[in-house]
Amino acid sequence: MKIPRVKNITEEKFIEDYIFANKPVIVTDGMEKWDMGKFTPEYLKKTFGNHKVQVYNDLFDLQTIQPLEKYIDNNFFRTEKEGFSNKYMRWYTKLKEVEFYWSDKVFEDLKSSWGHPYFIPKTSLAIPSNNDVLNRNVNEFNYPYKGLFISGKGSRTRLHKDPFTSNAVLCQFYGEKKIYLFSPDKELNVMDNNHDFVDVKNPDYVKFPNFKNITHDYEDTLVPGEIVFFPSGWFHDVTCTSDSISITWNFVHALQVERLCNHIENHPEDDQLEIAKFFLKDEIDGKADSNEMIQFFKNKFAIV
Numbered sequence: 166m167k168i169p170r171v172k173n174i175t176e177e178k179f180i181e182d183y184i185f186a187n188k189p190v191i192v193t194d195g196m197e198k199w200d201m202g203k204f205t206p207e208y209l210k211k212t213f214g215n216h217k218v219q220v221y222n223d224l225f226d227l228q229t230i231q232p233l234e235k236y237i238d239n240n241f242f243r244t245e246k247e248g249f250s251n252k253y254m255r256w257y258t259k260l261k262e263v264e265f266y267w268s269d270k271v272f273e274d275l276k277s278s279w280g281h282p283y284f285i286p287k288t289s290l291a292i293p294s295n296n297d298v299l300n301r302n303v304n305e306f307n308y309p310y311k312g313l314f315i316s317g318k319g320s321r322t323r324l325h326k327d328p329f330t331s332n333a334v335l336c337q338f339y340g341e342k343k344i345y346l347f348s349p350d351k352e353l354n355v356m357d358n359n360h361d362f363v364d365v366k367n368p369d370y371v372k373f374p375n376f377k378n379i380t381h382d383y384e385d386t387l388v389p390g391e392i393v394f395f396p397s398g399w400f401h402d403v404t405c406t407s408d409s410i411s412i413t414w415n416f417v418h419a420l421q422v423e424r425l426c427n428h429i430e431n432h433p434e435d436d437q438l439e440i441a442k443f444f445l446k447d448e449i450d451g452k453a454d455s456n457e458m459i460q461f462f463k464n465k466f467a468i469v
Contacts, residue, residue, distance in 0.1 A: 168346065168385040168393065179284040184332065184418050187396040189346055189383060192284060195392040196336060200278040204338035204410050209315065210237045212274075217266040218256045223321045228252060230266055233315070240317030241408045249319025250405075257312040260440050262451075268313055276304045279412065282392055285334060291425060291462065292331065292417040293444035303334075308414035309444055316405045324355060324362040324402040328437035330428045331415040333395040337387045340409035346383040349398035354379045365402050397421055422466045426459045 172194040174182075183190045202208060214234030222228055233254075240250040256268040281287055281302040288295055293308055295301055303311065309331060318340075324347070327333045335342075345365055347355055354375040355363045363373040370377055386406065387393050395401050397417075417425055429438065433455035442451050442458070449461050462468065 166383055168344070168383045170391075174284050176284050176286055180286055180418070180420070183394055183396065184286070185420050187349075187398070189396055189399060190394050191385070191387065192282065192392045192394070193390065195282040195284060196279070196338075196390050199280065199338075201338055201389065203275060203278040204412075206237050206241050206315070206339070206408065206410065209410070210234050213271050216268075216271060218254055218268075218315070219266060221253045221255050223251070223253060223323045225255075225322075225325070236315065240320070243317060243319075250317030251320060252317065253320040253322060253405075254315045255312050256315065257310060258307050260309065261443050269307070271313065272304070272311070279336070280304050282334070282336070286418060289419040290416055291419050291422050291466070292329070292415075292441055294448055296447045303414055307444070308416055309440055311414035312412070314409065314411040314413060316409045316411075318405055318407050318409070320409075321404040322402070324365050324400050326398055326400050327395065327415055329417070329435060329441050330397045330421060330424045331417050332397050332421075333401075333413060333415050334392060335387065335395070335403075336392045336412045337389050338410045338412065339389060340405060340407040341389075342387045342409055342411070343404045343406050344383070344385050344387060344393065345381045345402040346385075346395070347379070347400040348382045349400075351379050351382075351400065352398075355400050362400070397424060419466055422462050423468060426462050426468065429455050429459050 168189050168191050170191045170193050172192060174192065214232060216233050217230050218233045218236055219227060220229045220231060220236060236254050240252055243249055258269045258272055259267045281304060287300045287302055290301060293301060357372055363376045368376050442449060442453065
């Protein structure tokens with residue numbers, strides 16, 4: 166089944182029908198006023214080619230740091246004879262208080278070339294906090310896992326769900342991506358007790374015996390100008406079917422705080438909570454434990 170596509174949707178309806186209802190959607194008119202020409206391999210290579218970027222495998226394991234120019238030269242415009250790319254360039258903005266090859270300067274230079282999608286809420290956010298600014302426009306402020314994906318044909322992000330119950334947004338500027346989506350109620354079919362995810366293209370039925378009993382909920386191709394919304398807890402597998410350039414970020418809406426608190430209570434050892442706390446640093450101590458985080462959210466959002 167294809168992911169539902171909509172356009173001309175109000176923010177209120179998007180919140181009700183997709184964030185609160187926890188359903189995926191593709192919005193087809195959210196990038197119409199953006200400068201797509203600033204998100205081509207030629208422009209990015211010419212403008213930012215000497216910047217060091219983060220190159221990962223298909224499971225978010227950092228492989229190397231190299232100049233953007235080198236990544237594009239080695240992974241874009243490859244022929245089938247040369248073999249397609251298996252390296253995924255995920256160039257994140259600052260996620261924690263460490264010196265690293267973040268993409269903040271690049272996003273600052275590009276901020277006038279794109280904008281906050283008209284239907285995505287920028288107020289009433291749990292993560293990142295709205296404490297320091299009412300309207301948190303994504304092109305102007307940092308969000309968890311905000312990044313520029315510049316990825317050669319064949320590169321892939323294997324099946325996963327996003328951290329600490331957050332939603333993910335993916336804006337497609339260049340090329341196409343094949344998407345498989347599995348609903349949260351299929352968790353026992355696609356994950357094992359070690360929290361490993363099945364490889365949907367080459368499943369190990371010994372390790373994941375229940376996977377043979379299900380199929381994906383959605384299968385679709387994201388094309389330039391489209392924005393896909395991956396709701397909290399949905400498992401997604403994404404492959405670049407051509408050379409591809411995208412922007413992504415995550416957020417948790419105020420309506421989803423109870424789910425977030427349940428996750429923190431059940432997974433206090435989750436190392437990604439460090440990143441959640443980084444985006445709450447004006448309101449919560451970075452050394453706060455899981456109980457203190459839960460109490461913070463319950464107090465702020467008046468949860469009994």
